[in-house]
Amino acid sequence: IDLAYERWPDERQFDLVVCSETLEHIAEWRLALDNLTAMSRRHLLITVPSGKIRPVDKLVGHHQHFAGPELTSALEERGFRVDLVRFWGFPMHSLYRWAVDKVGSDSVYESFAEGKPFTRSQKLLSDALYGAFFLNEPFRSGSQLIVLAEKG
Numbered sequence: 001i002d003l004a005y006e007r008w009p010d011e012r013q014f015d016l017v018v019c020s021e022t023l024e025h026i027a028e029w030r031l032a033l034d035n036l037t038a039m040s041r042r043h044l045l046i047t048v049p050s051g052k053i054r055p056v057d058k059l060v061g062h063h064q065h066f067a068g069p070e071l072t073s074a075l076e077e078r079g080f081r082v083d084l085v086r087f088w089g090f091p092m093h094s095l096y097r098w099a100v101d102k103v104g105s106d107s108v109y110e111s112f113a114e115g116k117p118f119t120r121s122q123k124l125l126s127d128a129l130y131g132a133f134f135l136n137e138p139f140r141s142g143s144q145l146i147v148l149a150e151k152g
Contacts, residue, residue, distance in 0.1 A: 003032040013041040020047045023071075024062045030074060037078040037151075044080060044149045046071065050087065051143035054097060056105030066145050080149040089142025092132040097143065 001008070004026050008014075017040040023029045036044055049057065049065045057065070072082045089097075100108050118126065136142060 003035055004028040005031065005035075007035045008039050011038075013039055015041050016043045016045065018045045020045075021049070023048050024057075024064060024066070025060075027063045029064070033071075033074055033078065037075070037080060040080075040151060042151055044075070044151075046145075046147045046149075048145050048147075049143055050145040054101055054105070056097075056100050056108065059105050065143075068145055068147075071145070071147055072149075075147070075149045079151060081152050082147060082149045084146065084148040086146045087141050087144065088146055089136055089144040090139045091142075092129075092135050093144065094142055096129060096132075 019036050026032045053065055
């Protein structure tokens with residue numbers, strides 16, 4: 001569906017709606033939030049990037065990043081209580097984003113988004129990054145925003 005203009009067919013609702021790494025791609029994100037809140041019977045979990053928009057973000061279609069208050073206020077305006085606001089990504093995700101900028105976002109994007117199966121070295125790098133990102137957990141800071149809200 002086009003989240004800015006459509007809802008789940010038949011006005012169907014769910015106990016939990018997850019919107020992960022999507023709102024930043026939608027210019028009319030408040031319209032999308034209208035639809036997300038309408039589809040949620042109880043909980044809404046949203047993850048979005050925060051911080052500055054980097055070259056790779058523009059390359060993959062980001063319209064905006066979120067500081068937090070604009071998203072939490074918009075949820076409250078739609079009748080949701082915000083239960084959790086958390087930033088994530090420091091130090092490993094932040095370092096990864098910095099490295100992508102230094103190597104060149106075009107070349108990194110092209111090497112991983114060609115539609116071909118990953119090479120052995122790409123698989124190893126992806127696995128290493130996946131594991132390294134767990135090192136972010138104790139810091140509770142970074143350029144990823146996690147928001148959990150409840151209708152109510």
